[in-house]
Structures are given as structure tokens and as C-alpha cells.
Amino acid sequence: MTSAVAKYLDTRGPGLHHITLRVDDIEGVLGRLRAHGVRLIDESPRPGAEGALVAFVHPSSAHGVLVELKQTPGRAASRSGGVLAPPTAALDASATVPRFNTPTRYQLGALELLSLSDGFFHLDGGAMFGVVPRTLWEKRLPPDRRNRIPLAMRPLIVRGERTLLIDAGCGDKMDAKSADIYGLERGYHLDHALDEAGLAASDIDLVLASHLHFDHVGGFTAKRDDAVVPRFPNARYLAHRQEWEDATHPHERNRASYWPENFVPLAHAGVLALVDDEAEIMPGVRLRRSGGHTRHHQMVMIESRGTTAVFAADMYPTCAHVPDPWVMAYDLYPMETLAFKRQFAREAIEREYLVFFEHEPSMAAGVIRERDGKRTVERVI
Numbered sequence: 390m391t392s393a394v395a396k397y398l399d400t401r402g403p404g405l406h407h408i409t410l411r412v413d414d415i416e417g418v419l420g421r422l423r424a425h426g427v428r429l430i431d432e433s434p435r436p437g438a439e440g441a442l443v444a445f446v447h448p449s450s451a452h453g454v455l456v457e458l459k460q461t462p463g464r465a466a467s468r469s470g471g472v473l474a475p476p477t478a479a480l481d482a483s484a485t486v487p488r489f490n491t492p493t494r495y496q497l498g499a500l501e502l503l504s505l506s507d508g509f510f511h512l513d514g515g516a517m518f519g520v521v522p523r524t525l526w527e528k529r530l531p532p533d534r535r536n537r538i539p540l541a542m543r544p545l546i547v548r549g550e551r552t553l554l555i556d557a558g559c560g561d562k563m564d565a566k567s568a569d570i571y572g573l574e575r576g577y578h579l580d581h582a583l584d585e586a587g588l589a590a591s592d593i594d595l596v597l598a599s600h601l602h603f604d605h606v607g608g609f610t611a612k613r614d615d616a617v618v619p620r621f622p623n624a625r626y627l628a629h630r631q632e633w634e635d636a637t638h639p640h641e642r643n644r645a646s647y648w649p650e651n652f653v654p655l656a657h658a659g660v661l662a663l664v665d666d667e668a669e670i671m672p673g674v675r676l677r678r679s680g681g682h683t684r685h686h687q688m689v690m691i692e693s694r695g696t697t698a699v700f701a702a703d704m705y706p707t708c709a710h711v712p713d714p715w716v717m718a719y720d721l722y723p724m725e726t727l728a729f730k731r732q733f734a735r736e737a738i739e740r741e742y743l744v745f746f747e748h749e750p751s752m753a754a755g756v757i758r759e760r761d762g763k764r765t766v767e768r769v770i
């Protein structure tokens with residue numbers, strides 16, 4: 390016998406090893422515990438026996454008792470109203486994708502980078518990988534029963550001369566129907582992450598949009614009573630001039646992604662500034678137009694003392710998008726995405742940029758490596 394329990398019996402004799410609590414929304418429970426400062430052994434759920442998801446709470450936070458949280462197959466709560474999802478024979482494959490949402494800190498020269506989480510959502514796997522067949526992408530990100538893959542929303546804070554927030558997740562204005570379509574999991578969200586990082590909404594000086602799609606800027610505004618207002622009370626909000634033009638004049642193909650309530654109230658409140666290509670946001674931080682996804686989609690280059698990080702937004706939504714032709718069907722100009730990636734990937738590999746993957750469920754950032762023509766991402770945070 391070599392199991393953990395056998396070892397425990399060998400050294401301590403019979404007694405209580407741990408207790409198990411059944412939960413319906415293990416992600417949400419972990420988020421709430423973390424927000425209350427509870428020490429966790431598992432920051433995110435991992436596969437347990439019989440298709441369950443489990444996570445352990447450290448005994449030091451539970452009066453010396455090891456506590457296991459367990460979500461059994463079919464017990465996942467529906468996000469629209471806490472109603473239990475119908476039982477399934479097998480757990481959704483997507484539930485086995487490791488989800489990582491702990492705030493992480495990285496010192497880039499003189500700048501401090503804080504990767505935060507606004508929770509997770511789901512998009513159609515086919516749409517996320519364009520012409521790449523499911524038989525290939527499902528090995529990287531297994532889909533759920535509705536063919537959706539789990540995706541993170543990871544805003545980034547850059548602290549230097551000022552405190553800058555890049556993107557802000559989807560926020561809390563989504564109605565129940567959309568929350569169900571997008572499989573929203575926000576048991577732990579940006580407010581929790583800011584809190585854990587020791588920041589308040591009022592500490593943010595600048596809020597920058599990579600582009601104005603709802604999963605990037607939904608958190609720019611919030612409902613207060615019946616009004617929708619800027620969520621960061623002291624911040625100046627920055628968006629690219631032509632992206633703003635496109636977002637406020639949508640067509641049939643992009644209308645579903647541009648939700649006016651996420652950005653129009655900023656203009657009304659007088660807190661919006663429009664910037665152009667290559668704009669310097671603050672010392673060491675500048676825009677770099679990639680186009681492709683939207684005509685004026687921007688990456689953010691962050692440089693200090695000879696080291697470079699890049700907030701890639703929807704150019705590299707996940708690590709699986711690192712091969713050049715793995716381009717989203719959502720992209721309005723996929724050939725432009727391909728052209729940009731071909732050239733940018735060479736640069737990122739040669740100069741060992743730290744790349745932030747905004748939608749990657751399992752990590753925040755890494756360095757792209759290439760060996761024998763095969764690309765991988767070496768996780769850094």
C-alpha cells in the first residue's frame with residue numbers, strides 16, 4: 390500500500406485523515422475561500438476519482454483538519470441561477486482543463502506587472518480555432534457537451550509612474566441568458582483579484598482597451614442603481630480612435646461583440662480619451678497595432694531595462710494559438726492575423742518576450758520557444 394492514506398496510517402495510526410464536503414460549484418467555493426484569506430492546497434480543482442473534481446483546503450485554515458472539497462459529475466451549478474445542471478454519464482471533458490486564477494506578480498525591470506482574473510467563460514471551440522479541425526484542437530482544449538471550450542479573462546495591471554489596467558474582463562452586467570450561452574464562471578472575479586492584490590478600484594489611474602469586445606471591456610462599466618457608470622472612479626479610459634469608431638458603428642458581423650453599455654457611458658461621463666497607433670500610454674508602455682481580429686486591434690508592448698512583455702489580447706488568446714495558422718474564426722481579417730503572427734512570432738521567439746495570454750485557462754504568461762519547427766510555451770507565471 391503506497392497511497393497517501395496508507396502512509397498516514399503507517400506513521401500516525403488509525404484516526405481522522407480528512408473530511409470531504411460535497412459542493413456544487415467548486416470554482417466558486419474556492420474563489421470565496423480565497424477572498425476570505427483561507428489557505429488552499431489546491432488553487433484550482435483537479436480531477437479526482439470517478440470523474441469528480443476535488444481541491445484541498447490547508448489544515449492550518451480549518452482548525453487542523455484536512456478538508457477536501459468535491460464536485461461530483463453532473464453537480465456543476467448552472468450559472469444562470471444556481472439550478473443544477475442535468476446529470477450526465479460522464480463529466481464534461483472541459484472540466485478537466487486546469488483553471489488557474491490566482492493573481493500573479495512579475496517584476497519587469499522597474500515595472501510591476503500583476504495578472505488578475507475576472508473568472509472564466511466558454512466559447513465555441515470551432516470558432517476559436519477557425520480552419521483547424523476539432524481532432525487537433527480538442528487535444529489542447531477539450532470541449533464540453535455544447536462544444537464550448539473554457540477560456541479565462543485575465544486583465545493586466547502595470548504599475549510604474551501610474552497604475553494602468555489593461556482590459557477588465559466581462560464584468561457583472563451580463564443577463565442570465567447570455568451568462569448561460571457563454572458559460573460564465575465568475576465565482577471569483579476582478580473585485581476579488583484586486584482585493585487579493587491589495588488594490589481598490591479607486592487606485593486605478595488609467596484603463597486601456599486592447600479592443601472593445603465585451604469579454605475585454607465589459608468590466609469598464611458597472612450598474613449603480615439604474616445607471617451604468619464608469620467602474621473605476623478615478624481612472625481615465627483609453628481606447629483606439631478607429632476601434633471606437635468601429636465599435637460605435639457596428640455591422641451584422643461584429644454587432645454581437647460590441648455592447649454599447651460597456652463603453653458609451655465612458656464618453657458620456659467625460660472620462661474617455663481616444664488614442665492613435667503607437668500611442669505611448671505611460672513610460673515603457675505603448676500600443677502596437679496588430680489588426681486582424683478587428684481592424685484596429687491593439688497589443689500592448691511593455692518594456693523596462695531591456696526586457697519586454699507583451700499583452701497579446703486576441704492575437705494569441707491561448708497558448709494553443711501559438712502556431713501561425715491557428716487563427717480564430719472570430720477574426721474579421723484572418724489573413725491579416727496570419728501575416729502579423731508570422732512576423733511577430735519570429736520577433737517574440739528571438740527576443741524571448743514574456744507573452745501574456747489573456748484567455749488561456751491554465752496560466753497567465755510564458756515565453757514562446759521553437760524547436761525543430763514546433764512551438765511550445767514555457768510557462769513563467
Ligand SMILES: [Zn+2]
Nearest residue numbers: 600602682703
Ligand atoms: Zn475580441
